[in-house]
Amino acid sequence: MGRQVKRAFRYRFHPTNAQTAELSRTFGCVRLVYNRALQERTRAYRDEGRRVSYADSSAMLTEWKRTEELAFLGEVSCVPSQQAPRHLQGAFMNFWGRLAEYPTFKSKKKSRASAEYTRSGFRLRNGLRTLAKMSEPLDIAWSRPLPEGAQPSTVTVSRDAAGRWFVSLLCDDTITTLPPTDTMVGIDAGPTSLVTLSTGEKIADPRHERRHRRRLAKAQRASSRKAKGSRNREKARRMVALARAISDAAWRQMRGMLEYKTAWYGRNxxxxxxxxxxxxxxxACGRQAAAMPLSVRARTCTCCGTTHDRDANAARNLLAAGLAES
Incomplete structure (x- = not known):
């Protein structure tokens, strides 16, 4: 039995010089609209106690385009800019639902450069995608086929920090539910790997692993020089906090994937x-230790004498706790 889902198919593509210039301008306009809308929503609530809705933000965008200062917004495709208030609304919904922090302004250097085109903002030509305001189709590296007869509802173009370009096509797809199974696994998120399974297998986050190694090397060099002073100590604390933030972000992303993919395939x-x-x-025996500092990566139970890898032990306990709740 299958179920219909929305699924994104992501591919590399290689823009022409003209497409690079057009998309870069579009990214800037999307970022500007998002930041202006956020600024106005924050001001309205702070000064007037008034909530600005998505419809209000969309109306503001129409007015901004009529001003001399922001008339350039009309020079690029209007579709991605129109999506910025919708994305901001989603950010506020997550904030109100206590799923995220208060929305922040998008930075040109640090924020993801992307633009979303809805159905009116792109055309299909022999399988290639032509975006609004562009005469040439995108040169996409089709690393895997789209579902047969797929008609994308949105196309999202993005550029990463390394300057690589990607296009993501959101399509309807049929997912086949897998047959029932008695296999169960516990999953623990840890600082040294993305997750550890109750089987003992560890899955590393390649991005986190590379960054972690670089920061660890810097920390080792700093400590070998026996650096002293508040400035150096504060720098070390910031590095640790950043490493933890990267790990938390990777785990949140993986948990989100687990949530929708277990639903897709009929798993719990x-x-x-x-x-x-x-x-x-x-x-092994259920004895609880009084304390377990993060630096302790292996432990020997004082009650039964069993030696555990910290994360694998935690994953086995999580499996048992999950079975008790099911």
């Missing part, structure tokens, strides 16, 4: 309370 995902002491419990 049980999320255990974040305060459950999975690292402190011995998965």
């Amino acid at each position: 995902l049980i999320v255990v309370d974040r305060w459950y002491p999975s690292s402190k419990l011995c998965s």
